[in-house]
Amino acid sequence: MKFLDEYRDADAAAALVRAIGRAATRPWTIMEVCGGQTHTIVRYGLDTLLPPGIELVHGPGCPVCVTPLEMIDRAHAIAAKPGVTFCSFGDMLRVPGSTGDLLRLKSEGADVRVVYSPLDAVNIAAANPGRQVVFFAIGFETTAPANAMSAWMAKKRGLTNFSLLVSHVLVPPTIAAILAAPDNRVQAFLGPGHVCAVVGCAEYEPLVEQYRVPIVVTGFEPIDLLDGVLGAIEQLEAGRAEVENRYARAVRPDGNLRSRQLLADVFEVCDRKWRGVGLIPNSGWRLRDEYRAFDAEHRFTVGDIETQESEVCISGEILRGLKKPHHCPAFGTECTPQTPLGATMVSAEGACAAYHAYGRHLEPLGIRVPARA
Amino acid sequence: MTIKGFGDCPVPRTDYDRILLGHGSGGRLTADLIGKLFLPAFGGANATALEDSATLTLGEGGGRIAFTTDSFVVRPVFFPGGDIGRLAVCGTVNDLAVAGATPRFLAAAFILEEGLPLADLRKIAASMRAACDEAGVELVTGDTKVVDRGKGDQVFVTTTGVGVFPPGRSLSIRNARPGDRILVSGTIGDHGVAILSVREGIEFETVLESDVAPLAGLADTMLTACPSIRCMRDPTRGGLAGVLNELAVASKVGVRVTESKLPVRAEVRAACEMLGLDPVYVANEGKLVAVVPADDAERLLATVRKHPLGRNAALIGTVTDGRAGFVTMESLVGGERVVPVLAGEQMPRIC
């Protein structure tokens, strides 16, 4: 596939690894914020190719993982109501709430459907006027335009049976929260390319200035990530701290102006709790009053929600880059993708789930193979 | 902090009090169900071998037969490239064929949902007959039950098959030796992606066809040309990764595959990219994996590629004396990763 295959080329990767080896004179710790990037790193074994001392730590960029438990429980309460058709992305179905997941609700008779796009959920609502269709609108800035568009279209088409359960989260306040923590050890960030394709790079400038930390915006293929690591190391070695766009094939400095306008029309900033991390001020989006009629939280009343998180789980520390999945005593034992205890094991993009899928729970046995000579 | 090794700890929790969908995925939950519930209940010398087919010896001096059964539930019942009937015949025939047996007789049991159009059932029956003819088997007995509307999903089919072993033939998933090569008979992931591509909510505008086909002829050609083949398997649920892990565990060997050698159709790969799936975990219904001594590998590959069902065959990896029970993969860019068994159902990873 064009724009994918060439970014997975082994010779190009090897050359980049050599370039990284030349550029790095000492150890550096770099965080990739985005769960999709974590997935690529683990799937292609990119970290096994890097020189020793260059450590990649995995950030909180899995929207499925960080959706707060209260919101999951709320989703389950709404999905269980008669007359409701509950639509969701596939990876949200297995996320456990306080009592089971959407798949279990489905097996008990709830109308739960996987959709590829929120726009499909609008069409389901139009085709089923007798049912209340709810879409679970989770995600970072990348997913927000599609979700906003679904609300906009429902309004335009005059649908009274469509609503969004919104749990949007934003990247820059999260990076700020990581950097502000006294125990932070992240020295540079790989910026989330698809988020920046929507909102642009400007929001990262104040972070770079305040914390003197390089942020290199990059893509999601192996070559993109190695190139991002190279960019981060070049800045760190030179003592520079800048926002650098190395994903210019998709990211314009201002992002997508149409998307930004729609987002401003539909959403407003709010505080948001992150599963495993806690409340981060101004780190989310909710529907504006003009779209209240499409807000599932207003349309459906659900009883008090009391939640209980695992005491063993260290997902908060993992999300902030302080620990890796295999540092958790429950990893691969009590906590597996079938029996997740916390945020980072619940979605394929969560660091724990990605480590598990690619066998990293086996590493303590010494089976990790060194990089090709 | 001390990192506890996987082997030192209790195995992942399996104390579910209900069946989850994942118990049918062919992954670790399925293995748990067999190991902890069925084997304690049924396990005898013949059942504990856990091959795709049981090998039974009939009486003193009698011949050896292969015996297997499989149930088929698929939605939609008619999918691009096949239907549940063809799938039910091929699935059972293939389990016999990869055991090294010549498939001979099938039984079929139908569970029909009230309201199923007769025309659909007729189509399924015709398709089963055609698949039997292709595979050279006879469907000799059957059964039909009807359940209330809503208690079944149109039609479920169970097929049971008997095959006969030619004298001297013995294949086993326990037979792999370090140095052996691993062959796959064609592109992987075709069936699973074909099913997903027509599933409600995911539909593509492009038709992707399932690879469902009876492998009896191909398996026989391979075993005749290359009697040194150690074992064969058909990578259905759980995909290629599932079979390679079974091999590594049963033969107590390491398995190492090279991602760039895996044959994957361009459209299947594209579909997997879009849905965030890994083709090594996607089901196949017309492919087999064979383990063969290195000296015979190239000759076997040439033989397989001459067969209509083996044109895209490839040697994808080797059996190693590395850590027993583990499958590793050299990624496209040269990095290393472990390829474990899929935990449960592979979900489209969209966000």
Add this chain to the structure above:
Amino acid sequence: MCLSVPGKVVETYHEHGVLMGKIDFGGVRKAACLEHVPDVTVGEYVLVHVGFALSRVDEDEAKRIFSFLEEFGQLEELEEPAG
């Protein structure tokens, strides 16, 4: 987060007043909303996330990394002459 795949626009049309397109992803076609890439023309590539085109793929920028790698290769050859 945010699985986005590059695909080629093969057709554009309007549905309920919204700009849509048929996108070819390596031989597999699926519809996507093009409302936020209004200037896109047939034959161009867009990055699609959950059925929604986020941005156009810039062909010139896409080559940058490979020009860098070519220069880097030449530099390596100069430093370590073959033989």
